[in-house]
Amino acid sequence: MLNDVATWVQDVIERLGAVGVALLVILENVFPPIPSEIVLPFAGFVAQRGDGSVVVMIVAATLGAVVGALVLYAVAALIGPARLAMFIGRFGRWFGVKPADLVRAEAWFDRHAVAAVLLGRCVPLIRSVVSIPAGFRRMRLVSFVVYTAVGSAIWNTALIGAGAILGDQWERVEPYIATLQWVVIGLMTVFVVRFAISKMRRRA
Numbered sequence: 001m002l003n004d005v006a007t008w009v010q011d012v013i014e015r016l017g018a019v020g021v022a023l024l025v026i027l028e029n030v031f032p033p034i035p036s037e038i039v040l041p042f043a044g045f046v047a048q049r050g051d052g053s054v055v056v057m058i059v060a061a062t063l064g065a066v067v068g069a070l071v072l073y074a075v076a077a078l079i080g081p082a083r084l085a086m087f088i089g090r091f092g093r094w095f096g097v098k099p100a101d102l103v104r105a106e107a108w109f110d111r112h113a114v115a116a117v118l119l120g121r122c123v124p125l126i127r128s129v130v131s132i133p134a135g136f137r138r139m140r141l142v143s144f145v146v147y148t149a150v151g152s153a154i155w156n157t158a159l160i161g162a163g164a165i166l167g168d169q170w171e172r173v174e175p176y177i178a179t180l181q182w183v184v185i186g187l188m189t190v191f192v193v194r195f196a197i198s199k200m201r202r203r204a
Contacts, residue, residue: 118151
């Protein structure tokens with residue numbers, strides 16, 4: 001299925017150019033199974049081949065990232081913190097999360113919102129998800145858009161630039177992103193395990 005998605009992604013970029021890149025990045029933000037490690041390096045390759053501009057591809061990808069992030073932000077903002085707190089109050093125990101945990105998490109995000117959005121946009125697996133707490137906490141929209149754009153531009157420049165440099169070997173980017181994703185998964189697993197252990201100790 002991944003090969004089919006990759007083929008479809010390449011076909012869209014071949015046909016639509018920068019517009020296709022923007023549309024694919026919007027979808028990638030809302031539906032993470034569409035892999036940016038294919039979309040962006042291939043866009044760089046297409047630009048390097050002479051069928052576009054690297055700068056235009058980066059701008060298109062960044063605009064797409066902002067639009068996609070705003071979709072998730074809007075959905076989370078519509079749900080709102082009150083409904084989230086109600087959900088945690090009713091079902092949080094099934095996930096080992098108490099209302100007090102939610103309050104602490106919200107306070108942490110409020111203190112570090114800028115860093116969370118800016119850096120989160122440069123981290124695989126977290127890039128799209130970071131828009132959700134920003135929406136729940138109703139982070140100032142201007143700040144959210146600015147830092148989403150800056151973080152996304154850094155990520156897009158790195159991957160599109162790599163695709164342009166590697167040319168017809170652009171697929172070599174994917175293993176490095178996959179390794180980085182496994183590192184992120186490992187760190188998240190450590191965090192979850194530490195959280196579970198601390199909860200067990202408190203109960204004991």
